[in-house]
Amino acid sequence: MSDTTTNLLLPYILAAQAQKHVTHNETLRILDGLVHLSVLDRDLTAPPGSPADGDRCIVGSGATGDWAGWDLNVALWTDGVWLRLPPRTGWRAWVEGEGVLLVFDGSGWVGTTPEELQNMALLGLGTTADASNPFSAKLNAALWTAKTVAEGGTGDLFYTMNKEAAGDDLGLTLQTGFVTKALVGLFGSDRFRLAVSAGGSTFFDGLSVDNATGIIDQPHLPRFKGYTNYDNYVSVDTWTKIGINNTEYNDQGAFDAASNRFTAPVDGAYLFGATLLFKVNSSTAARMRGRLVLNGSDEIRGSYGEISGAHVSEATALWLQSMAVLQEGDTVELQGYFRAQDGFFAADHTSFWGAKIG
CATH class of the missing domain: 2.60.40 (Immunoglobulin-like)
Structure with missing residues (x-):
């Protein structure tokens, strides 16, 4: 008959044994160290400096000092000495410093997280899941990475979300x-x-x-197209803002028909264009000019144009187009000019448009 139990190696009290209490107390000491096993650490290779009575550790590989040769064993500090407790397959240990549960599989301590989680109703990671959010996670970073070809994967990674019907x-x-x-x-x-x-x-x-x-x-992109519904008279040698007082569309309301100018709602690159149609006043010798003006005074580069020579009333048109990088609050307006003779910029066919492009 063995002197110890099979699994925990607890010493038996033998027949006619003297000082039976010593053997009995040793058994209780081992039981106290192993039942509901909770260890401070699982990586230490040397005993901590000031252990408290009852402290337990799983000894790391390559142990030295009092723990030499105790790799993967449970070390129990009791009555001023370290007691070695060799693990058996199936022992479980809670690691206090990590908050994980380990099991000894016969050759090492492994995590108890299952390889498969199937048909779970709720899963909370760092927080509590509920019926509204059956999967909930509270964390500061998350990583999805492809399983490589060397690991038996394809190297690709797809994250798929699916709904039942188009109207969902x-x-x-x-x-x-x-x-x-x-x-x-x-x-x-x-x-x-x-x-x-x-x-x-x-x-x-x-x-x-x-x-x-x-x-x-981009349904809410700042963009507009405006036109004048009356003939704009412009005298000779005077740059004059054209009264673009109606809009066909005006997303974001960035064009103000009252002030006849566009105001940039946000910083960005904008594309503008205009059509100027000549209407004679007293002479077809008028020289028609047009330009786009930034903030009421600065001509936008590339937006200037002129048509010279004889015109037919309401038949000669000038087209302007240019891009400008604007800051929020900048304004753009359309101006016209006649030299040699005065004239009109014709109603309905004189227009101004623009849109944010970047």
């Missing part, structure tokens, strides 16, 4: 302080949309892509 929603919600600031995805259709919001209730589409054609639309 599918997307990413981006929030600040749990207030939605942006939505990216397929909302109410299969058309890709990027929408933004200041307060989480009213949303504006910044980008929309037709999934059938690939055509991109």
Whole structure:
């Protein structure tokens, strides 16, 4: 008959043994060290400097000093000495410093996280999941990386999201302080949309892509087209702002028909153009000019044009086009000029347009 138990190697009290309490107390000491095993660390290779009675550690590989030769064993500090407790297959240990549960598989201590998680109703990572958010994670970084060819993978990585029907929603919600600031995805259709919001209730589409054609639309891009509904008289040798007092469209309301000028709502590159149609006053010898002007005084480079020679009333037109990089609050207006003779810029056919392009 063995002197110790099979699994925990607890010493038996033998028949006719003297001082049976010594053997009994040794058994209790081992049980106290192993039952509900919780260790301070699993990587130390030398005993800590000032252990407290009852401290336990899983000894790391390459141990030295009092732990020499104890690799992967449990070391228990009790009654002023380290006691070696060799692990058996199936022992479990909670590592206090890491908050992980280990199991001894016969050759080493391994994590207890299962290789497969199937049909789980709730999963919370660093937080508590609930019925509204059955998968919840609270962390500061996340990584998805492709399984390489050397690891038996393809080297590719796809993240797939699927909705049941075209009329359903599918997307990413981006929030600040749990207030939605942006939505990216397929909302109410299969058309890709990027929408933004200041307060989480009213949303504006910044980008929309037709999934059938690939055509991109920016429905809230600053853009306008305006025209004059009356003949603008301009005297000789005087640059005069053309009264573009009506708009066919005016996204973002950046063009003001009252002041006849466009105001940049944001910094960026803008493309502008204009059509100037001559209408005779007293002579067809008028020399018609046009230009686009920044902030009421600076001619935008490349926007100047002139037509000289005899004209036919309401038949001679001048086209202008130029790009300008503007800062928020900059204004652009259309100006006309006649030399030699005065004249009119004709109603309905004199127009001014522009759009943000970058």
